[in-house]
Amino acid sequence: MDFEFSEEEVRFRESVQEFCKRYIEPRWVEIDEGGKIPLELIKKMGEQGLFMIPVSEEYGGMGGTITMAAIAIEEIAYHDPSVAVAVYALLNNGWPFIMEKYSLEDVKREILPKVARGEAFYGIASTESQGGSDVAGIKTLAIKKGDKWIINGEKTYISGVREIQELPQGGGYFLVAKTGKVEYGHRNITAFNLILKWDGKVREGWKPTLFEEIGRRGISTGAFTLEDFELEDKYRIGEENKxxxxxxxxxxxxxxxxxxxxxxxxxxxxxxxxxxxxxxxxxxxxxxxxxxxxxxxxxxxxxxxxxxxxxxxxxxxxxxxxxxxxxxxxxxxxxxxxxxxxxxxxxxxxxxxxxxxxxxxxxxxxxxxxxxxxxxxxxxxxxxxxxxxxxxxxxxxxxxxxxxxxxxx
Ligand SMILES: Cc1cc2nc3c(=O)[nH]c(=O)nc-3n(C[C@H](O)[C@H](O)[C@H](O)COP(=O)(O)OP(=O)(O)OC[C@H]3O[C@@H](n4cnc5c(N)ncnc54)[C@H](O)[C@@H]3O)c2cc1C
Missing domain, CATH: 1.20.140.10 (Butyryl-CoA Dehydrogenase, subunit A, domain 3)
Known part of the structure; x- marks a missing residue:
């Protein structure tokens, strides 16, 4: 049993602390009051390598570990205890990690480097208004037509909706939707890289709205509808219905x-x-x-x-x-x-x-x-x-x- 962090982990924590002391701690109250993480801070965090820590270097990640990601997130939250900046970072560590595991090569090369650089956001869109705890009951539906999926539905209480609109490159979500028909259960759920705004252009069929949050106000929470939203099959994550x-x-x-x-x-x-x-x-x-x-x-x-x-x-x-x-x-x-x-x-x-x-x-x-x-x-x-x-x-x-x-x- 070893209760010590490795030398590399200790040095990594120190470098994150130094960054946070300089760029996050002096601004965290202003970020919370103003309800926004400045885009230039997101970019700086990208340059510092605070996103995609456990993702492979070939896609812009650090090739690090989940322990290192946890160290970084802990330190970011210590220096912004409202946790908004940490939430932004944790979403862009955790979800790209799983995306990398199951997505197609060219899609990974298209999406991940921009997330790593802080130019695009990549979060999770699972919750729907009828209840987030019951994933088997989601109703967003993706129907395959040729090499595209036509997606209709609504996701709510989703982090990062405003950031996707404001970041230069945009971003999207690890989306879960029912495939074929809406039927209660886990088996007919498929995951997609739902790209909503990409290369600065908003894709058709996406209607976002924002909530006014009571806390961790630096990162947005919103909702969106998808109306006949077209997504190429290459953006599917892994196998259908898994x-x-x-x-x-x-x-x-x-x-x-x-x-x-x-x-x-x-x-x-x-x-x-x-x-x-x-x-x-x-x-x-x-x-x-x-x-x-x-x-x-x-x-x-x-x-x-x-x-x-x-x-x-x-x-x-x-x-x-x-x-x-x-x-x-x-x-x-x-x-x-x-x-x-x-x-x-x-x-x-x-x-x-x-x-x-x-x-x-x-x-x-x-x-x-x-x-x-x-x-x-x-x-x-x-x-x-x-x-x-x-x-x-x-x-x-x-x-x-x-x-x-x-x-x-
Ligand atoms: C600030 C914020 C940001 C969020 N960001 C995202 C995001 O980025 N992406 C995303 O997909 N979702 C996001 N969510 C939504 C989050 O995932 C949901 O809040 C969560 O899944 C719970 O769903 P719900 O809020 O609909 O509550 P419900 O599922 O309706 O649950 C209501 C209450 O019932 C309890 N409950 C439910 N089932 C049971 C049971 N079987 N036994 C006992 N108690 C039960 C729950 O514990 C809860 O207290 C966010 C939420 C918040 C508050």
Whole structure:
């Protein structure tokens, strides 16, 4: 058992920290208030190699690991605890990784280098208005006509809708749609590289709208309809009707990175807490950390974050064994529980830290001078459902540990 990061990983973390200190930390409040990550920052992040870390170098990636991607996302979120910049980066790490695995060569060469350079966005479009947790129930339909797919449907609560419109090259999504006919189940789902704006041109049949979010405002959330949207068959991802399984693989990677993001934000909250409870003095000048009602709770929360961190890097280590090293000792199903555990624990630990930090701040927390609320609401996005609802993580864990037949609803 080895609890140390390698020398390469330590150096990589330091280089990301240096970048974040210089380009992200001074702007994170402005990004959250303004509701936008500046395009020049996205470009700089691309130049720094913060997108597509686990993707092969031949497509513009770093040829790194999922552990390295988790390190980068954790650091980005520490320096922007609202997590918006980290979310932008994690989507453009996790989903291109799965896209690379199953897409055609010329499509990878067409899409991935632009995502790596921060000129185009590549996210995930799975959720529909009738309920994101029930992927088997999606209704977006792709019908094959000759060498094209005609796609009709609606996706909602999708990250990056505005960025696709604003980035010079555009971008798109790992889309899941029913093929043939809309029938409940996992088997007739196919995945596509849904290119919405490419080479600066918006493709016909795409109608986007934007939501006004309460938090992590730097990255947009929106919806879109597809009306007789035409997509060439070369953009299909892998085999027809296997899309559900590719989606689950994508979630395995993305959820580890989500956990890393909330850990970075939680670490920031812990540092703010230490500073505050040491210096806030009450009852004849005693630091509030000298009251056990404060310090005991601090210790518990610190422990929860440390536990979540171990779960997250254990899941990243295992994902590297399975997806990068292709170590036959492990099967993909072995990731189910470790990934669900870190996606369940990390946002919940960080959410609790923020709630307590706000109380330790007292009335100050309830003003916009105190930025803790930005981290709290940003983390909340992962408690209300982003990258999979918390109860869905509990279902995955219960199914694997107790047994599918004993927990069927
Ligand atoms: C900020 C933000 C960004 C997002 N970005 C994207 C994106 O880029 N792409 C994308 O595809 N989606 C995105 N989503 C959507 C996200 O994937 C969904 O929120 C998630 O899948 C849950 O779906 P839902 O919100 O429709 O809730 P529902 O699925 O309707 O669930 C509602 C509630 O019921 C609970 N629940 C559901 N089923 C069960 C069950 N069997 N047992 C117990 N409880 C259950 C859930 O835990 C939840 O609390 C984003 C969401 C947010 C908040």
């Amino acid at each position: 899309g559900f399984y590719y989606l689950m693989e994508g979630f395995n990677v993305a959820r580890i990175l989500v956990a890393a993001a909330t850990i970075g934000s939680g670490r920031w909250a812990i540092d703010q807490a230490i500073e505050w409870i040491r210096n806030r003095r009450l009852f004849e000048g005693r630091p509030i950390s000298s009251f056990q009602g404060v310090s005991f709770r601090f210790s518990e929360l610190y422990g929860e974050l440390e536990a979540a961190k171990l779960l997250t890097y254990r899941a990243a280590w295992l994902a590297d064994k399975i997806y990068i090293e292709r170590d036959r000792k492990w099967r993909e199903q072995d990731l189910n529980v470790p990934v669900a555990l870190c996606k369940m624990k990390a946002p919940e630990a960080t959410g609790k830290i923020y709630e307590e930090l706000m109380k330790w701040y007292g009335a100050y927390a309830y003003t916009k001078d105190c930025n803790a609320f930005r981290g709290w609401i940003g983390t909340l996005s992962y408690l209300v459902g982003a990258e999979g609802a918390q109860n869905i993580m509990r279902i995955i864990i219960a199914r694997d540990i107790i047994g599918r037949e004993y927990v069927k609803g």
